Amino acid sequence: MPSYCTDCGGELVWDRKIRMHSCKSCGTMFTEAQLSEAQDRRFERPEDDEDRRRRRHSDYLDWWTSSKKKRE
Ligand SMILES: [Zn+2]
Numbered sequence: 001m002p003s004y005c006t007d008c009g010g011e012l013v014w015d016r017k018i019r020m021h022s023c024k025s026c027g028t029m030f031t032e033a034q035l036s037e038a039q040d041r042r043f044e045r046p047e048d049d050e051d052r053r054r055r056r057h058s059d060y061l062d063w064w065t066s067s068k069k070k071r072e
Contacts (some may be wrong), residue, residue, distance in 0.1 A: 006030070006038045 003012040003021055012035075023032040029064030030038075 001036055003030075 004010065004028060005012055005023035005028055007028050008023065008026045010023045012023055012030065014020075015022055018024040018029075019031075021032075021035060022028070023030075
């Protein structure tokens, strides 16, 4: 599984001595737990976009219903 730095997107190298991943570019250290957590967050991102789209749609519906009410 290729891993990338969550800060700069740089390549991570596994350091067996300290049992941590370190970024080749900025030197940030990541534990296995931190990396899997970051990966979970990456999977949630499309859902956030979907939620935002749904919210925008319901805003539109609110506007439509209220403008309709005003007209009547
Ligand atoms: Zn980095």
